Amino acid sequence: MVDIRVKICGLRTVADVAAVAASGAAYAGFVFFPKSPRHLTIDQARELTLAAPVGLAKVALVVDADDATLDAITEAMPLDMLQLHGHESPDRVAEIRARYGLPVMKAVGVADEGDLAAVLEYSLAADQILVDAKPSKNAALPGGNGLSFDWRLVAQRRWLRPWMLAGGLTPGNVAEAIRLTNARQVDVSSGVELSPGVKDAAKIAAFVAATRAPAVPRLR
Numbered sequence: 001m002v003d004i005r006v007k008i009c010g011l012r013t014v015a016d017v018a019a020v021a022a023s024g025a026a027y028a029g030f031v032f033f034p035k036s037p038r039h040l041t042i043d044q045a046r047e048l049t050l051a052a053p054v055g056l057a058k059v060a061l062v063v064d065a066d067d068a069t070l071d072a073i074t075e076a077m078p079l080d081m082l083q084l085h086g087h088e089s090p091d092r093v094a095e096i097r098a099r100y101g102l103p104v105m106k107a108v109g110v111a112d113e114g115d116l117a118a119v120l121e122y123s124l125a126a127d128q129i130l131v132d133a134k135p136s137k138n139a140a141l142p143g144g145n146g147l148s149f150d151w152r153l154v155a156q157r158r159w160l161r162p163w164m165l166a167g168g169l170t171p172g173n174v175a176e177a178i179r180l181t182n183a184r185q186v187d188v189s190s191g192v193e194l195s196p197g198v199k200d201a202a203k204i205a206a207f208v209a210a211t212r213a214p215a216v217p218r219l220r
């Protein structure tokens with residue numbers, strides 16, 4: 001059985017970090033976006049990243065961040081990856097990758113077939129691609145909305161870089177999403193929360209366990 005690498009995004013407390021580490025997830029995501037209920041100050045994020053055990057990859061999520069913001073974040077805490085969740089161009093992705101020497105994961109919103117060209121385009125600049133649901137025009141946040149997309153659009157796709165499936169995943173649907181898409185990495189935020197920004201240790205454990213469960217063949 002292939003081990004699926006799980007990212008739990010939007011952690012806000014040391015207890016969240018402990019729950020993610022205990023669950024066996026591979027990545028812990030920290031959000032820097034002031035409008036988000038999951039936003040962290042640099043001091044808060046520093047405390048959480050220092051609490052993460054060796055082996056749990058620490059990912060800083062930013063949205064169209066300028067160099068000053070990225071300098072402040074990367075200088076203040078140990079990080080393993082930057083997640084770019086805004087409208088960063090491929091050139092900007094490459095620039096950030098070179099400037100900070102950290103692997104960069106670019107989020108690409110998908111709603112229909114036409115959005116898949118961007119996955120290929122960003123594969124040339126980023127280390128990984130987060131294939132996420134495209135937020136609606138009036139969405140409050142560019143991500144973390146608990147919104148899924150039609151997984152058949154990315155079923156069995158192969159791209160130049162490793163990719164991660166995101167958007168509306170839950171402990172209840174993640175096994176089916178993996179079965180349908182053959183994703184080897186998955187990302188969740190809202191689906192393991194009690195309310196926006198409040199993570200639930202039991203849901204985190206259930207989510208990771210669901211990714212480990214053998215796929216159940218569907219009866220025709």
Ligand SMILES: O=C(O)c1ccccc1NCC(=O)[C@H](O)[C@H](O)COP(=O)(O)O
Binds near residue numbers: 169191
């Ligand atoms: O989580 C946020 O508040 C957030 C704010 C700004 C940009 C992105 C944000 N979250 C992205 C994620 O948490 C995930 O990478 C992904 O979009 C899945 O979220 P969800 O559908 O809630 O599981």
